[in-house]
Amino acid sequence: MERGCKTAKRLGKKTDLYMLVALHMEKSPMCVSPSDKFNKSGIVVCESDKIHKVVAVGCSRENLHAVQHIILSVPRSLRNCTVYLSRKPCATCATFLIQDSVSSVYYWPMAPELKGEDSAVEEELKQVDQMFVRSQISISIFLPSTDFDVSKISERIRRHKCRNCHSHNAEAVPKDMEKIMSLLNMQDRKMMCVSQMKKALHCLNYLLHCTHGEFEKKEEDDVEKMHVHALQLCYLLAARSDDPDRGVGCILYNQNGYFFGAGYNGYPIGAIYANLPCGGRHNKKKPGTAKGPVLIHAEANALLFRFSKKIEENDVLYCSKPPCSECQNYIQYVGIKKIISVQESSQSSSDQQVS
Numbered sequence: 001m002e003r004g005c006k007t008a009k010r011l012g013k014k015t016d017l018y019m020l021v022a023l024h025m026e027k028s029p030m031c032v033s034p035s036d037k038f039n040k041s042g043i044v045v046c047e048s049d050k051i052h053k054v055v056a057v058g059c060s061r062e063n064l065h066a067v068q069h070i071i072l073s074v075p076r077s078l079r080n081c082t083v084y085l086s087r088k089p090c091a092t093c094a095t096f097l098i099q100d101s102v103s104s105v106y107y108w109p110m111a112p113e114l115k116g117e118d119s120a121v122e123e124e125l126k127q128v129d130q131m132f133v134r135s136q137i138s139i140s141i142f143l144p145s146t147d148f149d150v151s152k153i154s155e156r157i158r159r160h161k162c163r164n165c166h167s168h169n170a171e172a173v174p175k176d177m178e179k180i181m182s183l184l185n186m187q188d189r190k191m192m193c194v195s196q197m198k199k200a201l202h203c204l205n206y207l208l209h210c211t212h213g214e215f216e217k218k219e220e221d222d223v224e225k226m227h228v229h230a231l232q233l234c235y236l237l238a239a240r241s242d243d244p245d246r247g248v249g250c251i252l253y254n255q256n257g258y259f260f261g262a263g264y265n266g267y268p269i270g271a272i273y274a275n276l277p278c279g280g281r282h283n284k285k286k287p288g289t290a291k292g293p294v295l296i297h298a299e300a301n302a303l304l305f306r307f308s309k310k311i312e313e314n315d316v317l318y319c320s321k322p323p324c325s326e327c328q329n330y331i332q333y334v335g336i337k338k339i340i341s342v343q344e345s346s347q348s349s350s351d352q353q354v355s
């Protein structure tokens, strides 16, 4: 029987994906600085076990820091979870993370969450380090490894081209890296750090692209911006898919913008791809070569991995492509009535009600 075949070009590790998602959460229309003393920030929390299931995605909002917002709103403890932050946390966030017994904290080496006089910021960051050392919770800078051709990953996610793609949402390494590296006590590794940051941001900007549709034109509308942002998160998730032909990402949000599930299409956890079929549907003449039965769709994974079983009236499923009929059945069965996806063939995004 013809089995294993081409391996998918994808983001190397789930941890890399999570840091990119934390960075992109700062761009959420819901993300605001808690006050003029703090920078806004993004957060991703995942289980520390082998599966690394995402349990929370968020940002600073409603006058709360990202860490505070997640710890106060997620209906479970973050005990033993790994936390990815877009900035080094302030002392208050450090106390929240320590009290909730997370297992480790990683942050992107941008300006820290706390703003103000350099000496005051430096002093507080030292306290943060000391608190983590005493609590035996690790905290460190994390830079995704992005030594691959990102265009090869993108090819599997988007099937059409958009002329605005590369000018969208571009994020660059901050100009004051000298100062930031000194605050983060990283002067000796500045060159390496900056070079890895540039590569990771290039990868992030490339993967986000745009949503190729109507949403882009309605820049003034917060709801539309929210849709664009959520669909971009789907694109990011899709970059980790191990389907050799097609990367798809899916996110579940409730009516208040709380995330409660994320999935991308792929083989079951821990699968050894070489032993599994990867052919398309049309390969009917060779039994056992079609990937269909063994490859789980992004929507199914998001529903399986969701951390709240209860579905509310206005919950939304975002997906980087319209769900197939089988997935529509699952979605309908669990009670989700609204699907928002990027339209495949035309230049507009789709907003679909499932009855």
Ligand SMILES: O=c1ccn([C@H]2C[C@H](O)[C@@H](COP(=O)(O)OP(=O)(O)OP(=O)(O)O)O2)c(=O)[nH]1
Pocket: 013, 014, 050, 051, 052, 053, 054, 240, 242, 262, 263, 264, 265, 266, 267, 268, 269, 270, 271, 296, 301, 302, 305
């Ligand atoms: O938050 C998550 C985590 C995982 N998956 C799904 C995708 C895939 O169907 C399966 C396994 O994911 P992945 O291939 O990333 O994990 P792995 O098998 O542990 O990967 P590796 O190849 O690194 O061993 O779980 C999700 O949908 N959402």
